[in-house]
Amino acid sequence: MSLRQMEYFVAVVEESSFTRAAERLYVTQPALSHQIKVLERTVGGDLLERLPRGVLLTPMGRAFLPHAERSVRSAAQARRAARAAAGAEGGELHIATVHSVAVGVLPEAFAHWRRTHPGVSLVLHEYASVDALEDQVERGTADLAVGPLPVGWAGPVVPVGEEEIVLVVPFDDPLAGRSSVGLHELADRPWVRCAMEPVVGGRPFLDGVCEAAGFTPRTAVWTEHTSTAVRMAAAGVGVSMAPTHLARGAVGEDCAVLGVDPPWLRSLGVFSRVPLTGAAAAFTQLLGTLPTAGIRRPRPGEPSPERPYADCGAPPSVVR
Numbered sequence: 641m642s643l644r645q646m647e648y649f650v651a652v653v654e655e656s657s658f659t660r661a662a663e664r665l666y667v668t669q670p671a672l673s674h675q676i677k678v679l680e681r682t683v684g685g686d687l688l689e690r691l692p693r694g695v696l697l698t699p700m701g702r703a704f705l706p707h708a709e710r711s712v713r714s715a716a717q718a719r720r721a722a723r724a725a726a727g728a729e730g731g732e733l734h735i736a737t738v739h740s741v742a743v744g745v746l747p748e749a750f751a752h753w754r755r756t757h758p759g760v761s762l763v764l765h766e767y768a769s770v771d772a773l774e775d776q777v778e779r780g781t782a783d784l785a786v787g788p789l790p791v792g793w794a795g796p797v798v799p800v801g802e803e804e805i806v807l808v809v810p811f812d813d814p815l816a817g818r819s820s821v822g823l824h825e826l827a828d829r830p831w832v833r834c835a836m837e838p839v840v841g842g843r844p845f846l847d848g849v850c851e852a853a854g855f856t857p858r859t860a861v862w863t864e865h866t867s868t869a870v871r872m873a874a875a876g877v878g879v880s881m882a883p884t885h886l887a888r889g890a891v892g893e894d895c896a897v898l899g900v901d902p903p904w905l906r907s908l909g910v911f912s913r914v915p916l917t918g919a920a921a922a923f924t925q926l927l928g929t930l931p932t933a934g935i936r937r938p939r940p941g942e943p944s945p946e947r948p949y950a951d952c953g954a955p956p957s958v959v960r
Contacts, residue, residue, distance in 0.1 A: 641679055641683070643715055645675050646679070646711050646712055648661065649679060649704075649708055650705070650709055650712050652695060653701075653705060656694045657695065658672055658695070683704060687704055689701075706779065709779055712780075716780075731759060731760040733763070733919045733923060734781070734783045735763070735782055735784055735786060735923070736765040736767065736777050736782035737767070737773065737787050738767055738768070738836065739767075739768060739866065739867075740866045740886050741786055741787055744803075744885030745786070745908070746786065748930065749923075749930055750764075752926060752930055756926075757919065757922065765782050768864070769836060771839075777912070777913060778913065780913065783920050784910050784911065784912040784916060784924065786909075786927065787908065787911075788909075796915055796916055797909055797911040798911070798928065799907055800908055800924075802905045802907050803884060803905070803906050804899070805881055805882070805883060805900070805906060806881070806882065806884045806899055806900065807898040807899075808870050808874065808879070808880045808881070808882055808895050808898075809873060809879055809898060810873070810874060810895060811874075811896050813896060816898075819898070819899055820899035821899075821901065822900075824853045827855035829879050830860035830877070830878035830879070831846065831857045831860060832863065832869045833857075833861070834863050834868070834869040835865075836865065836866050838906065846881065860878040861877055861878065866882050869881075869882065870887055870895070873895060874894045875894070881904075884897070910923075910924045910927060
């Protein structure tokens with residue numbers, strides 16, 4: 641089987657149509673259909689069920705698809721890496737991350753990159769959860785990821801610092817004048833929670849730390865995005881938690897930011913399926929040295945976190 645055949649197969653699946661896939665690939669539909677049939681003969685069975693209006697994956701097709709996607713994306717990564725390593729015009733670096741890091745950490749790094757590497761374009765892929773981020777990087781969607789450090793990752797992982805998770809309350813809240821609070825002081829408060837909330841040991845982070853503090857959090861609203869939760873908290877709907885770089889950006893929008901005592905910290909880093917070379921290595925170095933808002937660097941003599949924790953027995957001061 642050839643890479644081209646796998647590219648054709650992936651395109652048909654993504655478009656759910658031979659006609660649209662052929663248009664996208666700039667080939668004739670008979671040529672596309674012929675290559676798919678050759679591929680099916682090679683693997684020994686039908687990969688697609690042809691319907692009057694579209695196509696469906698057969699059981700063989702479902703098993704074959706993730707491997708074909710990985711091959712196609714790895715080939716695209718190889719082309720991008722070669723061009724980016726050479727500094728070629730039109731080279732691209734694909735970076736994956738979660739929404740809060742995209743909003744709070746990456747803008748400064750991207751702006752600096754554009755000034756120093758104008759020939760290599762950046763393409764950002766945003767995901768709603770850490771699990772989705774890791775899954776897509778494993779599938780080869782991006783050249784590297786920036787986010788919470790993965791646990792048990794087989795490829796290279798480069799820590800770049802930490803982000804602090806803080807609490808957001810309205811500016812006129814009785815606690816607003818303080819720099820930090822103990823979690824037990826919020827036992828009677830409603831909470832605005834987000835689908836992007838970190839998961840520790842298979843359960844939402846807030847549930848675990850509140851239980852350790854002796855209470856169960858009372859959820860007033862669930863939101864999809866952290867930025868929405870921050871605005872809800874500012875309006876007085878309830879207390880919200882957010883990375884400091886996202887929450888600090890909302891200060892002035894009728895809200896106050898409180899640290900937690902002891903602080904909640906989450907390690908951030910760069911990770912990839914393959915060795916970081918060329919533009920990927922250069923961007924990683926930039927992120928590790930640029931004084932970027934939202935990334936806390938260890939102070940001189942201060943021990944760095946060894947890794948993010950993944951079970952509820954971990955100290956509540958560290959969040960995965």
